[in-house]
Amino acid sequence: MNFNTKIRYDFVGNRNKFFLFSALLTLAGIISLLLFNLNFGVDFKAGTNMDISVGKAATQQDAKDALAKAGIEDVTPTVGGTGNDRVSARFDEVLTQAKITEIQDAFKAKYGDQVSAEVNVVSPDMAQELGIKTIWAILIASVAIMLYVMLRFEWRFALAANIAILYDAFVVVALFSIFRLEVDLPFIAAVLTTIGYSINDKIVIFDRIRENLRFGQFKNREQLAEMVNASIWQTMARNIYTVLAVLIVAVCLFIFGSESIKLFALAKIIGLTSGAYSSICIASPLWLLLKGKQQPKKAAKVSTQP
Numbered sequence: 418m419n420f421n422t423k424i425r426y427d428f429v430g431n432r433n434k435f436f437l438f439s440a441l442l443t444l445a446g447i448i449s450l451l452l453f454n455l456n457f458g459v460d461f462k463a464g465t466n467m468d469i470s471v472g473k474a475a476t477q478q479d480a481k482d483a484l485a486k487a488g489i490e491d492v493t494p495t496v497g498g499t500g501n502d503r504v505s506a507r508f509d510e511v512l513t514q515a516k517i518t519e520i521q522d523a524f525k526a527k528y529g530d531q532v533s534a535e536v537n538v539v540s541p542d543m544a545q546e547l548g549i550k551t552i553w554a555i556l557i558a559s560v561a562i563m564l565y566v567m568l569r570f571e572w573r574f575a576l577a578a579n580i581a582i583l584y585d586a587f588v589v590v591a592l593f594s595i596f597r598l599e600v601d602l603p604f605i606a607a608v609l610t611t612i613g614y615s616i617n618d619k620i621v622i623f624d625r626i627r628e629n630l631r632f633g634q635f636k637n638r639e640q641l642a643e644m645v646n647a648s649i650w651q652t653m654a655r656n657i658y659t660v661l662a663v664l665i666v667a668v669c670l671f672i673f674g675s676e677s678i679k680l681f682a683l684a685k686i687i688g689l690t691s692g693a694y695s696s697i698c699i700a701s702p703l704w705l706l707l708k709g710k711q712q713p714k715k716a717a718k719v720s721t722q723p
Contacts, residue, residue, distance in 0.1 A: 428649055429642045432702035439634035439699060442678060446591020455594050458507065459546050459602035465512040469504045469524055472531035479527065480504045487516070487523040497675040505651050505677065511538055515572060524584040551605050558609055559583060562616050570623055573588025573707040578619045585615045588691040589684050603681035616697035620657050626701065645705050649697055660693045 429437075459466045480494040484506060494506040504524070512520075519537055525532045539547075559579055566575035586608050591688055625648040635641045667689060671682035 423650065425650065427646060427707060429646050429702050432698070432705075433701070435698035439695075442591065443584070443587060444649055446587060446594060448595040449591060453594060453597070455590070456597045457544075458538055458599045458604075459537070460508070460601040461508075461545070461551075462539070462544050464518070464539055465508045465510070466537045466539075467506045467508070467517070467520065468533075468535040468537075469506070469521070469532050470498070471502055471504060471524060471528040471529060472530075473481045475528070477500070480506070480524075482483050483523045483527045484520065486526070487520045489520070495536055497677065500565070511540065512536075514580075518578040545632055547602075554605070554609060555586060555612070558612055562567045562612065566616070566620070566623075569620075570627060573704055574623045577704040577707060578623065578698045579617060580703060581619060581695040582612050582615045582692075584699060585611055585688055585691040589688045593684070594685055596685035598680060598683070601680070603618055603678065606685050607681050607688060611692060612684065614660075614689060615692030615695065618660065618692055619700045620658060621652050622648055622661075622696055622701055623704070641708065642705060645701050653697075656693065656696065660689055664689050 420443050447471050455461075475496050477494060477496050480496060481490075484490070484492055484494060489508070489657065492506050492508060496507065497503055506520075521534050524534075552622070559582065562582065563575045563579040566578050589604075589608055589611060591600075593604065626645060629648055633644060635644060664686065667682050667685040671679055671686060674682055
C-alpha cells in the first residue's frame, strides 16, 4: 500500500537497535542508582540553604573566604544574580541560628552592612515527606496520562505511550545519577514537564497512525509496519518544530540563566531530546509489537456525497 510518503529511514525495521540502546541506557541508570543513588540537594535531605545578597560584585573565592572566616571550609558557594551580587551556599546539616548569624557577620565584614540573607532549612522529616510526594506525583501523572490515552485511543496506544514517557523520565534521572548532578525541586518540575511534552509528540504520531489505520486495508504485518513508518514521517516536521521551539528556550536558559536554574534547564534539554527520540523510535514500534498478529479492521468507506 502506497502512502505517497518518502520514507528516508526505516524506524520500524531498525526498532531492535533502538530497543537495545534504550535497554542498555536503562540498565546503566539502574546500576548507577543502586551503587551511587542520586545526588540529592538540600530539598531532599536535611540541610540549610543560604541565599546571600551582598550588594556588589562578588567572586567565588571571596565567598569561600567569607565562609572560611565563619569556620566552614567544605562548602563551595555559587555566585550569580545581576552583577554577580548574590551568593548561594548549601550546607548538609541544619545550621543553628548562632551559626547562621556568624556566617552573615562574616559576609558583612567583607561586603558591608548592606548584606542580607534568605535562609531555608529542611528538616529530616520534611525531606522524607518531599521525596514520598515526588514519587506519588510522577505515578499519578503517569496513570492519568495513560487513562487519557486509553479513552482517546485504545489500550495498546496507552501502554506504549506510558512505557515511553516513563522511559523519558527515567533517562533524566539516570543521567543525573551517572554524572552526579544535584537533584532538587526544580529538577522534579523538569521531570514532570518532560512527561507532559513527551506525551504530546506521541499523541501526534498515534493520531496519524489511527487515521491511516482507519482508512487503509492491510493484508499482512509488513504493510502495517509500512503504515507506521509513513505515519512517523508524515508527522516528522511538526514534531521536530515543536520540540525545537522549546529546546531553544531550554538551551538559552542553560547558557544565559543563573546558576539556580541551570540544572533545571539541563534536565529539560535531556527530557525533550529523549521525548522526541522515544516518540519515534520506541512508542510507535512498541505499539506495532503490541498489535501482534491481530488484523486491523477493514477500511471505512468515505462518503463522497455532499
